[in-house]
Amino acid sequence: MKILKTTATTLLLLLVYSTQAQRLIKTTENVHTYALEVKPQTAYALKFTKAFQSISVAYGTGQSLKGAEVRVGEEQFFLEKNSHVRSESQQFSQLLVLAKSENGFQFESGQLSGKIQIHLYNLGNTQAVQRQVQAYKARFRTQQNCGKPASIPQSVWRTGLTPEPIPDPVVTDVKHLIIHHSVSSNSATDQVAILRGIYLYHRATLGWNDIAYNYLIAPDGTLYEGRDPQGKETEGDNIRGGHFCTGRQDGTMGVCLLGTFVDFEPSVPMLKTLIDILTWKVKKDGMDPFGTAPHPLGMPIVNNLPVIAGHQDGCTTLCPGAKVYEKIADIRDKISADVQVCAGKTDHCAALRITGDVYTAVYQLERDFETSLANCKSGNGTGNCTALCSGKSFLDQITTLRSQITAIEQACQNDTQNCVQPCNSQNLLNLLTQLEQQVNSEIQFWLNSTSEVSQEVTLLESEVNQTLANCNTNLEACRAFYPANTFEASITALKAKVDSLQAICQADANASTVNADILRSKLSRLEIKIDQKITELSQQNQLVVYPNPVSNGLLQIRSLAIAQITAIRLKNILGKGFSIRQVVRTSNPFVWQVLLPSLPSGWYLLEMQIDGKWERRRLLLK
Ligand SMILES: [Zn+2]
Numbered sequence: 176m177k178i179l180k181t182t183a184t185t186l187l188l189l190l191v192y193s194t195q196a197q198r199l200i201k202t203t204e205n206v207h208t209y210a211l212e213v214k215p216q217t218a219y220a221l222k223f224t225k226a227f228q229s230i231s232v233a234y235g236t237g238q239s240l241k242g243a244e245v246r247v248g249e250e251q252f253f254l255e256k257n258s259h260v261r262s263e264s265q266q267f268s269q270l271l272v273l274a275k276s277e278n279g280f281q282f283e284s285g286q287l288s289g290k291i292q293i294h295l296y297n298l299g300n301t302q303a304v305q306r307q308v309q310a311y312k313a314r315f316r317t318q319q320n321c322g323k324p325a326s327i328p329q330s331v332w333r334t335g336l337t338p339e340p341i342p343d344p345v346v347t348d349v350k351h352l353i354i355h356h357s358v359s360s361n362s363a364t365d366q367v368a369i370l371r372g373i374y375l376y377h378r379a380t381l382g383w384n385d386i387a388y389n390y391l392i393a394p395d396g397t398l399y400e401g402r403d404p405q406g407k408e409t410e411g412d413n414i415r416g417g418h419f420c421t422g423r424q425d426g427t428m429g430v431c432l433l434g435t436f437v438d439f440e441p442s443v444p445m446l447k448t449l450i451d452i453l454t455w456k457v458k459k460d461g462m463d464p465f466g467t468a469p470h471p472l473g474m475p476i477v478n479n480l481p482v483i484a485g486h487q488d489g490c491t492t493l494c495p496g497a498k499v500y501e502k503i504a505d506i507r508d509k510i511s512a513d514v515q516v517c518a519g520k521t522d523h524c525a526a527l528r529i530t531g532d533v534y535t536a537v538y539q540l541e542r543d544f545e546t547s548l549a550n551c552k553s554g555n556g557t558g559n560c561t562a563l564c565s566g567k568s569f570l571d572q573i574t575t576l577r578s579q580i581t582a583i584e585q586a587c588q589n590d591t592q593n594c595v596q597p598c599n600s601q602n603l604l605n606l607l608t609q610l611e612q613q614v615n616s617e618i619q620f621w622l623n624s625t626s627e628v629s630q631e632v633t634l635l636e637s638e639v640n641q642t643l644a645n646c647n648t649n650l651e652a653c654r655a656f657y658p659a660n661t662f663e664a665s666i667t668a669l670k671a672k673v674d675s676l677q678a679i680c681q682a683d684a685n686a687s688t689v690n691a692d693i694l695r696s697k698l699s700r701l702e703i704k705i706d707q708k709i710t711e712l713s714q715q716n717q718l719v720v721y722p723n724p725v726s727n728g729l730l731q732i733r734s735l736a737i738a739q740i741t742a743i744r745l746k747n748i749l750g751k752g753f754s755i756r757q758v759v760r761t762s763n764p765f766v767w768q769v770l771l772p773s774l775p776s777g778w779y780l781l782e783m784q785i786d787g788k789w790e791r792r793r794l795l796l797k
Contacts, residue, residue, distance in 0.1 A: 197221055197293065203339045206379040209293045213240060213284040216242070222279040227295035229372035230280065231380055232268040232289045240268060242285025254280045254285075258699060259493065260381055261421045265292075272359055272369045296375045298770060299335045299370040307331050308367060312397065321458040321517040323410060326390070327397040332370055333403075338378060340385035340403045347415040347425050349460070350468045352453050353430040354705040355388060355418055355486050357639040358493040366393040369433055369759065377417065383485040388431040390452055396444030401431070402482055412456055420490035425430050428456065433546060436496030440542065447530045450506055454513045483507050505529035508599050515595045523587040524598035526579075533579050537603045540576065541770055546568050548617055565690040569614045573607050580604060603751040632697050639701060662705055666698050673698070720781060724795035728771040731761075732783065740767055743785040745794075750780075771796070 201208040207225050230245060232254055243254040254268040308327050315325035359369045370391060377383045381488055389402040402733075404411045418429030430449060434439055441449075457464050466482045470489070484492035485503055502578055509528045515524050526533040547569075575755075580600050587594040673691045720732050732740065745753045757770040774796055780796045 188475070197223075200292070203379065205297050205299070206373055207295045207297070209295070211282075211291055211293060212289065213282075213287050213291055215284055215286055217287045218282045220279070220280040220479040221282055221293075223295060224278075226276045226278055226297060227377070228273050228276045228298045228301070228368055229296035230271045230273070231294045231296075231376055232291055232378070233265045233294065234268070234287055235289060236264065236266060238266065238288065238719050239286045242283070242289050242306045243268075244283040244285065245271055246283070247277055251272065256454055259421070259490075266380065268354055269358055270372055272363060272365075272367070272372045274363070285443060294376075296372055298368050298371045298375070301371060304332060304371070305365065305367045307334070308397070309763050318451070318548070319453075321454050321514060323455045324398050324448055326400050328400050329403045332367060332399055333374060336371060336374060340378065340405065341386050342405060344384065344402065344405055344407055345415040347427070347792065349413050349428045349456070349683065349700040350426045350462075350482065351428070351470065351480050351489075352456060352483050353419055353427050353429045353486055353489070353508075354449070354484070354495045354499060355429055356436045356499060357391070357431050357433045358494075359433055361394075361434045366395075366397070366433055371398055386419075388620060389414060389416055389418075390429075391431045391433060392448045392452075393433050394442045394445050396448040397456075398448050400431070403594075411556055419486070423470065423789050424487070426611070430500060432495060432523060437493065438497040440494075440498050440538070441502075443530050445505070450530060452514065453506070454510045454517075457482075457510055458514050459515060462513070464507045469537050483510065501634050502529055503597065505534075505602075512595045519592065520595045521593040522595040524583060524595065524600070527583055527598050527600050527603060533576060534603060536572075537576055540569065540572055541606060544610060544614060556730065570611065573614070575610050577604070577607055580607075598675065627670070627696060628676065628691075632694055632701075634699070635662070636701055638662075639705060643704075647688055661700075665707075666702055670695065670698055720792045720794060724797040726772065728773065728797045730771065730794075730795075732767045732769060732781075733765060738784050739784055741787070743769060744782045745765070745771060746780045746782065747777075753779075 197211040199207060200210045202225075207223075207227070209223075209795040211221075213219070232240075232243070235241065240256055244253045245254065250273065253269045254271075257267045257269050260267045260389040276298075308331060311327055311331050312325075313720045318324050357369065357373060359373075364367055370393075373391075374386045377386050385402045390401050391399040393399070400411050402411060402414045402416050404414045407414065412428050412575065415424050416429045418422060430452060432445055432449065434441065434445075434532060443610070453464075456462070462482050464483055467479045468482060470480045480489050481503075483503065483506065485500045486492050487500060506529060509530065511529055512522045512525070522528075525531050530532055555772070558673060584598045584600055587596070587598050642662075663764045673694050677691045720730060722730065732743075743758050745755050747753070753772055753774065755769060756769075756772055760766075761768055776796050779794045779796060781792045783790050783792070
């Protein structure tokens with residue numbers, strides 16, 4: 176299910192609204208079914224007398240949902256086929272769960288043509304149920320020693336929904352623990368509504384015995400009991416569900432993560448609860464979390480189904496989504512470690528395993544960098560940061576994480592007798608190395624080519640280099656060193672610009688990792704370069720004028736050779752002369768003291784007549 180919160184109104188203008196009316200054909204307390212005859216590429220503004228918070232569509236075999244959409248307020252849903260349902264007579268869309276109760280929606284038929292059915296679900300007062308869930312959670316106890324994590328019973332979350340589950344559920348000998356996702360919205364805030372919607376969709380619309388899964392987990396980590404054992408067993412883990420491939424439900428226990436994890440990361444609390452419920456089952460039944468076993472029905476595609484598997488390991492589906500599926504190896508690793516900890520071992524590597532602090536920080540860093548980079552590239556919402564793209568904070572964090580990983584590995588190696596082996600750190604180190612390469616190449620790209628502030632810094636750098644080179648032969652070029660209006664002022668201004676842009680970026684939570692340290696250090700290097708050149712300018716052979724820069728107007732001229740200074744004069748850089756207030760020859764015959772007049776700061780020329788020849792020294796007054 177995809178939700179676009181964009182302007183869909185322009186598209187509507189191209190469509191003709193039909194006045195075709197829907198007809199109520201079946202109604203129960205919670206599910207109302209309407210029939211509607213549709214034409215292709217037609218928009219329908221549908222109004223209903225009964226409020227609903229959830230929608231699904233049934234349509235004929237041979238028909239396609241391509242282009243079919245539901246719009247409610249600003250929410251736009253693209254209808255997709257539910258490929259898990261096998262029916263001879265009709266096909267079903269996925270379940271849509273809305274943010275709140277509604278009385279109507281806009282339906283765009285796309286390629287659909289002919290009779291369809293619309294199922295509207297009254298989920299009841301989900302806010303009241305949510306409050307009951309919270310009250311129940313307040314009594315939760317943390318489970319120790321691989322016990323079953325606390326869960327919300329069916330009697331709490333399913334309250335008031337009809338029809339009830341079909342009586343007499345089947346008990347099965349579980350060999351496989353199957354992970355799913357619900358393909359519901361990741362931005363939804365009312366998970367109880369989603370849970371109740373899924374129940375009604377499975378039970379009433381698809382006609383299944385009960386909700387398909389044994390357990391469901393919300394993004395906040397709350398565990399919900401799924402298929403109702405109805406007294407057949409106490410914990411619900413061996414009740415045969417309806418979550419795996421059609422006709423192959425035996426021997427499986429299904430856990431469903433509420434959300435869509437195709438390109439969205441499951442939350443840490445959700446993963447932790449998933450690991451806890453699977454760990455409990457693995458330990459209780461003595462299962463091997465790394466093992467495989469033939470599926471009890473011996474179907475060819477599941478001959479060697481892992482003990483802990485994703486739905487897609489056995490059936491043709493993308494479930495549980497790539498972002499969960501790619502973590503299953505880490506989930507097995509963590510379950511194995513947890514079972515060993517429950518048997519008395521110490522997991523020094525806990526922070527490196529999935530849901531551990533360091534593991535989470537590594538993946539979070541990767542996501543932060545992607546977000547930061549996307550912000551930099553698009554300027555979207557953080558346009559001011561575009562000019563400042565820099566990865567220094569990322570490089571620093573990579574270094575810190577690397578050293579943390581090394582220290583944790585060392586702690587495990589120092590306690591080989593007790594430590595759960597091995598530390599699962601190679602993936603994390605590889606990820607950090609990849610990230611480091613990416614950060615470095617992106618920094619180069621942005622600093623060299625794209626960032627406007629960076630371009631200003633680069634331009635200034637080349638101007639300084641050129642001027643410094645010219646200054647040795649052309650005094651006029653040295654005017655650029657006047658502090659008031661040229662390079663020093665440019666550097667100061669650019670630093671201020673960088674600082675203020677960074678302040679704006681840091682005020683934006685999305686761009687908090689963008690920083691400008693690299694640009695700032697480049698400007699500092701430029702400053703040093705100018706300072707060094709200024710010092711060089713005052714150090715020529717045979718004659719030293721110091722201090723230079725001159726701060727209080729008093730300077731000394733020391734002749735290193737045996738030479739007589741017979742006259743001294745001071746000019747500005749353009750050659751205009753100033754009178755020198757006092758020249759004193761000291762007791763050292765080679766040292767003169769000169770008191771300069773009070774002048775604006777900047778570069779000047781000090782001219783001295785030595786053995787009848789005039790020589791110039793550039794002098795900086797501060
Ligand atoms: Zn699934």
